[in-house]
Amino acid sequence: MPITHTTPQLPRQVADAYVDAFTELDPITGTYLGVADCARRLPDFSPAGQEAFARLDRTTLERLAEAEKQPGADSDEERRCARLLHERLTAQLAVHEAAEHLRAVSNLHSPLHAVREVFTMMPTETAEDWADIAGRLRAVPAALDGYRAALAEGLRRGLPGGPRQAATVIGQLNTWIGTGNGWFGELVGEGPHELRTELDAAAATATGGLAALRDWLRDVYAPAIAGASEVVGRARYARWSRYWNGTDLDLDEAYAYGWSEYHRLLDEMRREAEKILPGAKTPWEALAHLDVHGRHIEGVEETRVWLQGLMDEAVEALDGTHFDLAERVKRVESRIAPPGGAAAPYYSQPSEDFSRPGRTWLPTMGETRFPEYDLVSTWYHEGVPGHHLQLAQWVHVADRLSRYQATIGMVSANAEGWALYAERLMDELGFLSDPERRLGYLDAQMMRSTRVIVDIGMHLELEIPEHSPFHPGERWTPELAQEFFGLHSGRPAEFVESELVRYLGMPAQAIGYKLGERAWLTGREAARKAHGAAFDTKAWHMAALSQGSLGLDDLVAELSAL
Secondary structure (H helix, E strand, C coil), rough: EEEEECCCCCCCHHHHHHHHHHHHHCCHHHHHHHCHHHHCCCCCCCCCHHHHHHHHHHHHHHHHHCCCCCCCHHHHHHHHHHHHHHHHHHHHHHHHHCCHHCCCCCCCCCCHHHHHHHHHHHCCCCCHHHHHHHHHHHCCCCCHHHHHHHHHHHHHHHCCHHHHHHHHHHHHHHHCCCCCCCHHHHHHHHHHHHHHHHHHHHHHHHHHHHHHHHHHHHHHHHHHCCCCCCHHHHHHHHHHHHHCCCCCHHHHHHHHHHEEEHHHHHHHHHHHHCCCCCCCCCCCHHHHHHHHHEEEEEEEHHHHHHHHHHHHHHHHHHHHCCCCCCCCCEEEEEEEEECCCCCCCCCEECCCCCCCCEEEEECCCCCCEEEEHHHHHHHHHHCCCHHHHHHHHHHCCCCCCCCCCCCCCCHHHHHHHHHHHHHHHHHCCCCCHHHHHHHHHHHHHHHHHHHHHHHHHHHCCCCCCCCCCCCCCCCCCCHHHHHHHCCCCCCCHHHHHHHHHHHHHHHCCCCHHHHHHHHHHHHHHHHHHHHHHHHHHHHHHHHHHHHCCCCCHHHHHHHCCC
């Protein structure tokens, strides 16, 4: 929708007007932010709908150029917001103009997944809340028809998604549709009796939309893309790298960095594994030993409660010592993820008024017994002091920043880099001194390093270096990437396969964890050197977390100056 203003505006005002216009086009984002009048609508995912987003981006860039000429636009606050808005919109437009939205098939990040996941964010306290859910359920078929139209246009233009991603999504749809009421039917099962008929009918309508998309993907789309390449090549990869990381990376240097971290971590893992299983041939043999003989949590609900306790303990230990946390930031909820999604845990940010708190989500993948070593460091990443402290703090200080910087302007590598830094911080502070927990932490660090290697390696079809213990001198393929990842991970085969499909469908997103962590560590070290003995880690943490989103091209400079 167009934005019209008659008086000159500064960059932060332009950015906040963009949030209002964006949520009008994307009511799913509006629900995440807590905008009430979005509750019964879904976005238009068709080619025409996607072009409306692009028009908004172009118009906003024009308005931003004018705003940057206004008196006061050179303040630090306005400058940071303007740089972020310009970088994000140009990155989004580059992806759009390359028609990536016409081949958006992924097991984690697509219009389909956005449609389903928004229902887990909707309030359910009142009859009106449930009426909103019914209204949005009735909108599901039209939204998925728009998504299907975009994919069909991609086929017409010779822009296929990946066969492996399509097969995975068809399997996910089968799970969501189910053989009984399906996921949507179960969702409305908790609704009020007086709306039972309306809710059941709306759920059946939404499930019908899933079935129609499933059938088209299975019968038309998948056969049409059979044999299509699943790797994107250097040009597409560089475009996505800018989108996910907020900078134009030297991809060959990043690939080499991934290998250097791989070798460093492998040495450290071997030393830690010796404490658990003396004589183990590999660290993953020691982790396999822990899968049987290590500490576990039994039961899905018991695990959810245990994870809640872990985050509550972290808040209590860190507040006042390494962070200064507002009361509303301290609240975070542990949840179990709905079935049929990807295998990786995730976090959802609080609404702007904190009426819906930040939440961590554990996909159980059908399991009921969970090894402790695989949970602790991950929940420091997803919850406290990881994603929750950063993203909830952004919302808390949004009035000092802009709504844009605190919400939809998030750069993935900034947030994932902080969360990986948070894992390392807990290790530095002694929270991971237990050998089981520490080996699990190192395994998680290794996973992020191997992500850099295989994600860049397979999409650019790079050569495996001679110093590698794995197929030296050969060129990466998805099959070699899956084998390498599996050999260097303590996680089950289903997780490894889910991760590979994720990397194929979201090129360059997974490299932002390790490269983002490097940016946070570099910025902290520079600030420490500048301040010397006067460096205050707690003050630095809070200043760093209160800057809002930044791309990696700005992050190091801003962190270094704190």
